[in-house]
Amino acid sequence: MKLSITENQKFDSLWFFVILALVSVINLIIYVYMKETDLTALVATYAMTIVGGLIFFFFRLDTRYDQNGIEYKFFPFHFNWHSIPWDEVKEAYIRKYKPVMEYGGWGIRYSKHGKAYTTRGNTGLQLKLKNGKSLLIGTQKPDEITYLIDKLKIA
Numbered sequence: 001m002k003l004s005i006t007e008n009q010k011f012d013s014l015w016f017f018v019i020l021a022l023v024s025v026i027n028l029i030i031y032v033y034m035k036e037t038d039l040t041a042l043v044a045t046y047a048m049t050i051v052g053g054l055i056f057f058f059f060r061l062d063t064r065y066d067q068n069g070i071e072y073k074f075f076p077f078h079f080n081w082h083s084i085p086w087d088e089v090k091e092a093y094i095r096k097y098k099p100v101m102e103y104g105g106w107g108i109r110y111s112k113h114g115k116a117y118t119t120r121g122n123t124g125l126q127l128k129l130k131n132g133k134s135l136l137i138g139t140q141k142p143d144e145i146t147y148l149i150d151k152l153k154i155a
Contacts, residue, residue, distance in 0.1 A: 003151060005065040005144050009119040011056045011106070020053045059107070061119045063137060065148055070127075072137060074108055074117050084127065084135070091128035092154045094142040098122065106138070 024046065031042045064071040069085040072078075086092075099122055103109035109116040114134025118124060124136040125145055139145055 003067055003148055005063075005141060005148060007061075007063045007065075007139060007141055009061045009063075009138065009140060011059050011119050016056060017053070020049055023049050059119065061117055061138065063139070065145060067152060070125075070137070072117060077108060084129070086152060086154055088130055089127055089154060090130045091126070092149050093126055094123065094139070094146050094149075095126045096122050097124055097126075097136060103136075 027042060027045045027049070058076060060075045062073050062075065064081075067086075069083055069088075071081040071083050073081050097103070097116075099106055099118060102113050103111045103116045103118070106118045106120060109118070114136065116124070116136040116138070118136070118138030121138060121140060123140070123142050124138045125142075127135040127137070129135065
């Protein structure tokens with residue numbers, strides 16, 4: 001395995017698009033049963049559903065791991081890479097986590113457990129920094145990251 005890993009993750013879970021479809025169907029049912037003649041409310045709710053769906057569609061967590069450290073950005077909130085050099089890391093390990101119970105869901109999350117950047121799944125790289133902060137970065141490549149951490153002898 002190589003000592004450089006790149007990962008790009010998106011909110012591309014099927015459940016998200018199922019929810020958007022359900023919202024659309026519910027909007028149409030409400031419109032039909034209320035016998036509205038004004039299409040403004042229906043068009044507005046569909047527009048908000050589409051805009052909301054597109055926003056989530058473009059969210060992306062990009063990460064790069066190498067011998068120097070970790071770089072990440074969560075588009076569209078970060079346009080530039082954020083870096084954490086390995087010498088600022090006290091502990092680094094892959095762990096399973098409970099997204100909803102520990103962090104209140106996916107995305108950029110803050111909780112008593114620290115900060116988290118996740119898009120899907122329940123596996124992440126847990127970082128305990130020397131400054132006392134804690135950061136979890138979601139991953140779909142736990143074996144590769146574990147190999148890199150072991151090879152670099154990160155605590």
